[in-house]
Amino acid sequence: MKEPVIYTENLTKKFGAFTAVDNISFSVDKGEIFGFLGANGAGKTTAMRMLCGLSHPTSGKGSVAGYDILKESEKVKKNIGYMSQKFSLYEDLKVWENIRLFGGIYGMESKRIASKTDEILDELGFLAERNTLVRELPLGWKQKLAFSVSIFHEPKVVFLDEPTGGVDPVTRRQFWELIYAATDRGITAFVTTHYMDEAEYCNRVSIMVDGKIEALDTPKNLKLQFEADSMDEVFQQLARKATRKGD
Amino acid sequence: MKQFLSFVKKEFFHIFRDTRTMMIILGIPIIQMLLFGFAITTEVRNVQVAVFDPSKDISTERIINQLDASNYFHIVQMLNNPDEISTIFKKDHNINLVVVFDEKFNENLLHTGEASIQLIADATDPNQATTLSGYATSIINSYQQELLQEYKIPIQIKPEVKMLYNPQIKSAYNFVPGVMGLIFMLICAMMTSISIVREKETGTMEILLASPMKPFYIIVAKAIPYFAISIVNLTTILLLSVYVLKVPVTGSFYSLIGISLLFIMVALSLGIFISTVAQTQVAAMLVSGMGMILPVMILSGMIFPIESMPVILQWVSDIIPAKWYISAVRKLMIQGLGITAVYRELVVLLGMLVFLVFVSLKNFKTRLN
Amino acid sequence: MVAISVQNINKKYGNIQALNNISFDVQQGEIYGIIGPDGAGKTSLFRILTTLLLAESGTATVDGLDIIKDYKQIRNRIGYMPGKFSLYQDLTVEENLEFFATVFNTTIKENYDLIKDIYSQIEPFKDRRAGKLSGGMKQKLALSCALIHKPTVLFLDEPTTGVDPVSRKEFWEMLQNLKAQNITILVSTPYMDEAMLCDRIALIQEGTFLQVDTPDNIIELFTQILWAVKSKEMFRLLNDLRGYDRIKTCFTFGEVHHITVKEDLKMEDIRTYLIGKGHQDIDVYAIKPSIEDCYMQLAQKTKV
Numbered sequence: 001m002k003e004p005v006i007y008t009e010n011l012t013k014k015f016g017a018f019t020a021v022d023n024i025s026f027s028v029d030k031g032e033i034f035g036f037l038g039a040n041g042a043g044k045t046t047a048m049r050m051l052c053g054l055s056h057p058t059s060g061k062g063s064v065a066g067y068d069i070l071k072e073s074e075k076v077k078k079n080i081g082y083m084s085q086k087f088s089l090y091e092d093l094k095v096w097e098n099i100r101l102f103g104g105i106y107g108m109e110s111k112r113i114a115s116k117t118d119e120i121l122d123e124l125g126f127l128a129e130r131n132t133l134v135r136e137l138p139l140g141w142k143q144k145l146a147f148s149v150s151i152f153h154e155p156k157v158v159f160l161d162e163p164t165g166g167v168d169p170v171t172r173r174q175f176w177e178l179i180y181a182a183t184d185r186g187i188t189a190f191v192t193t194h195y196m197d198e199a200e201y202c203n204r205v206s207i208m209v210d211g212k213i214e215a216l217d218t219p220k221n222l223k224l225q226f227e228a229d230s231m232d233e234v235f236q237q238l239a240r241k242a243t244r245k246g247d
Numbered sequence: 248m249k250q251f252l253s254f255v256k257k258e259f260f261h262i263f264r265d266t267r268t269m270m271i272i273l274g275i276p277i278i279q280m281l282l283f284g285f286a287i288t289t290e291v292r293n294v295q296v297a298v299f300d301p302s303k304d305i306s307t308e309r310i311i312n313q314l315d316a317s318n319y320f321h322i323v324q325m326l327n328n329p330d331e332i333s334t335i336f337k338k339d340h341n342i343n344l345v346v347v348f349d350e351k352f353n354e355n356l357l358h359t360g361e362a363s364i365q366l367i368a369d370a371t372d373p374n375q376a377t378t379l380s381g382y383a384t385s386i387i388n389s390y391q392q393e394l395l396q397e398y399k400i401p402i403q404i405k406p407e408v409k410m411l412y413n414p415q416i417k418s419a420y421n422f423v424p425g426v427m428g429l430i431f432m433l434i435c436a437m438m439t440s441i442s443i444v445r446e447k448e449t450g451t452m453e454i455l456l457a458s459p460m461k462p463f464y465i466i467v468a469k470a471i472p473y474f475a476i477s478i479v480n481l482t483t484i485l486l487l488s489v490y491v492l493k494v495p496v497t498g499s500f501y502s503l504i505g506i507s508l509l510f511i512m513v514a515l516s517l518g519i520f521i522s523t524v525a526q527t528q529v530a531a532m533l534v535s536g537m538g539m540i541l542p543v544m545i546l547s548g549m550i551f552p553i554e555s556m557p558v559i560l561q562w563v564s565d566i567i568p569a570k571w572y573i574s575a576v577r578k579l580m581i582q583g584l585g586i587t588a589v590y591r592e593l594v595v596l597l598g599m600l601v602f603l604v605f606v607s608l609k610n611f612k613t614r615l616n
Numbered sequence: 617m618v619a620i621s622v623q624n625i626n627k628k629y630g631n632i633q634a635l636n637n638i639s640f641d642v643q644q645g646e647i648y649g650i651i652g653p654d655g656a657g658k659t660s661l662f663r664i665l666t667t668l669l670l671a672e673s674g675t676a677t678v679d680g681l682d683i684i685k686d687y688k689q690i691r692n693r694i695g696y697m698p699g700k701f702s703l704y705q706d707l708t709v710e711e712n713l714e715f716f717a718t719v720f721n722t723t724i725k726e727n728y729d730l731i732k733d734i735y736s737q738i739e740p741f742k743d744r745r746a747g748k749l750s751g752g753m754k755q756k757l758a759l760s761c762a763l764i765h766k767p768t769v770l771f772l773d774e775p776t777t778g779v780d781p782v783s784r785k786e787f788w789e790m791l792q793n794l795k796a797q798n799i800t801i802l803v804s805t806p807y808m809d810e811a812m813l814c815d816r817i818a819l820i821q822e823g824t825f826l827q828v829d830t831p832d833n834i835i836e837l838f839t840q841i842l843w844a845v846k847s848k849e850m851f852r853l854l855n856d857l858r859g860y861d862r863i864k865t866c867f868t869f870g871e872v873h874h875i876t877v878k879e880d881l882k883m884e885d886i887r888t889y890l891i892g893k894g895h896q897d898i899d900v901y902a903i904k905p906s907i908e909d910c911y912m913q914l915a916q917k918t919k920v
Binding site: 249250253257264265451454458459460613614615 | 705711
């Protein structure tokens with residue numbers, strides 16, 4: 001049987017009396033695009049931090065890329081990539097400097113970094129931008145570059161935290177095509193987004209409400225289950241039930 | 248007016264709710280006063296002294312006794328051989344000063360009216376060396392005064408010190424005015440500029456500008472809380488100074504308060520001016536911190552005497568408001584002079600205030616740039 | 617009556633043309649959407665109209681007042697919600713609202729009616745510091761503050777960015793209520809699906825308006841034949857469709873791909889082609905374009 005790339009069992013995180021993440025259990029297979037949805041404050045960020053080995057669960061267990069998130073968080077970090085809308089690249093470094101930096105952080109050899117830099121710049125059509133400062137790139141380009149950098153070291157899983165916010169529709173699609181291409185190579189993508197149409201790109205989607213996973217299935221089955229025309233409707237039905245208001 | 252008052256109220260909320268920052272701005276004067284007063288004091292006490300006295304006469308004995316009798320010096324060794332002078336510092340690390348008399352000291356003094364003493368200080372700590380040779384010199388000078396009265400003939404003891412002369416006997420006298428200048432600069436200029444720039448950074452300035460609120464009101468309302476805090480700090484500093492460090496206000500108290508308030512306003516307008524230039528809180532902090540406070544420490548005469556600086560730096564120091572304020576405080580507080588003695592400082596500070604207010608108002612944008 | 621009128625506005629930052637000859641009119645009581653991605657010039661346009669920035673050239677009036685000459689009067693009449701959450705995080709909900717009421721020379725009581733629907737939702741938390749509110753609540757507070765002086769025109773710069781779909785929906789419901797009270801609303805958003813909730817929209821790209829019309833008309837004017845295609849292997853399908861020379865454009869659209877095709881192409885042709893490529897569970901059907909389809913088509917046209 002195929003071993004899941006992400007696996008959690010009763011994962012819980014409490015801050016004092018407040019249960020941010022409440023007993024979540026799920027697993028994600030290799031090469032899957034997994035959508036992780038939820039309203040603001042539903043506990044997505046906290047759950048994602050635990051999976052990335054940045055935060056210690058209060059109880060429950062989990063593994064990412066085959067490593068225990070409790071005991072082997074350093075190994076987890078080596079085998080994942082991370083990209084968010086807020087922080088992705090150093091604006092005051094050039095394109096190639098950013099790539100080299102992140103390659104170096106993950107302990108790749110300089111030769112390998114050099115050859116792979118050419119590869120991804122070619123793939124993105126950025127060869128002419130090698131020496132451009134990142135801050136001078138249009139937003140959509142930055143996001144595409146940031147994604148390529150986040151999977152530069154060929155991680156087993158890549159976590160994408162609202163990666164496409166504010167990006168124009170064409171670039172947004174190019175971005176998703178990059179995700180498709182990466183998962184086609186066997187990388188697993190774990191994505192949060194506020195664009196409900198993007199949820200439909202995912203193989204499977206989970207929806208968190210008040211710290212619990214209230215629904216988890218393929219977009220198609222979820223729509224059937226909730227008798228909805230779109231993922232937006234599914235989301236509205238579930239998230240309206242939320243009682244929690246704080247972030 | 249209601250608009251304005253509610254803005255001032257909001258500013259006080261910002262300050263009171265940021266407990267940590269408030270503790271810092273109210274605590275800094277206390278810490279600085281105590282730190283300068285006790286820890287980094289340049290005052291010397293019980294310095295171990297060695298003496299080479301080939302003359303061994305009545306005068307040298309009296310000088311040695313007077314040195315030893317002072318709180319500052321403690322004579323621990325009499326040297327017998329001039330060769331020992333150069334080696335004594337290496338042999339005994341506790342000795343910081345060697346006093347070397349002329350041969351036939353008293354004879355020279357009475358017959359030629361002139362005799363010399365060499366003061367050799369351990370200059371590894373130049374500050375301390377300067378201070379203690381200064382103290383020794385002043386003790387010798389007072390002995391000279393005694394002799395003058397005794398013999399009624401012109402005589403001169405020439406202490407040979409190659410180090411700088413620190414005119415203040417007590418170091419606290421020197422730094423109290425400096426700390427005052429520094430504190431007001433820090434709180435008024437830095438905090439005001441940061442608090443205005445913060446509104447630019449968080450985007451609230453955008454809403455305020457797009458509202459009927461007058462920009463002039465915004466600025467003045469920002470300055471008022473820091474003016475109030477500065478008055479609290481002024482009180483703290485003066486109380487600490489008088490009751491803890493025993494540095495009394497010898498001159499006109501009201502003039503001192505008056506010129507302090509003027510300087511606070513200069514510092515506030517400087518903060519406002521910085522805020523019109525800086526776009527981020529970090530920039531405001533760097534400009535006011537590195538650009539204002541450091542020069543205040545270095546060029547205002549707080550640490551190094553201005554008179555001994557290169558001429559160019561002396562000119563530069565003239566444009567630093569704190570220099571004028573510190574100089575005025577010295578005159579009013581320590582030298583015990585009245586308001587007439589600080590007219591020059593008063594006029595310069597007033598001029599600076601008018602200039603800064605004018606430039607800031609001109610610079611403050613009613614739009615984003 | 618025209619509430620906002622803009623003629624040939626240009627704005628440059630260095631060499632970058634942030635706004636390129638923008639002209640449009642907003643009628644009183646209308647919800648007018650400026651739709652486009654980040655960096656398209658939406659914020660610059662808002663700042664010019666709220667008298668915070670000066671344009672290089674062009675004129676504009678808000679409520680009949682000139683944005684340069686009468687800027688002080690305009691500032692009395694408009695409500696503005698900038699892109700970033702711009703309230704005082706260390707003041708409580710009530711203190712923020714009170715502060716903005718006095719800034720505009722009014723009181724909460726005086727205009728409570730207007731904000732009642734919105735403010736009552738956050739009133740239970742009125743003693744909480746604004747910084748401790750959730751995204752949706754912050755947004756409601758910011759809207760209350762922007763409305764407290766009963767503005768005639770409301771400028772909302774990306775009010776729903778980063779907000780979850782539920783709060784977004786609630787927010788748009790609030791805007792519909794305000795419209796009913798005859799407040800003109802100019803709103804910008806990067807979310808194309810929100811376009812349908814506006815009376816009229818302008819699609820903006822790189823400082824240029826691509827099209828200005830009602831959302832329905834914009835969709836009506838979509839001239840291409842648009843089909844949705846899906847199969848079992850979506851990524852391979854994408855590449856295969858792009859490799860087919862009678863398909864003009866192909867974009868991913870959630871669980872399907874949207875293609876525009878040459879007029880002589882039949883659905884059967886595509887099916888046959890895809891079966892030949894070994895695809896399974898093939899489905900091809902005609903669909904009505906969305907604003908996003910229109911935007912992409914217009915954006916591509918101007919780029920070439």
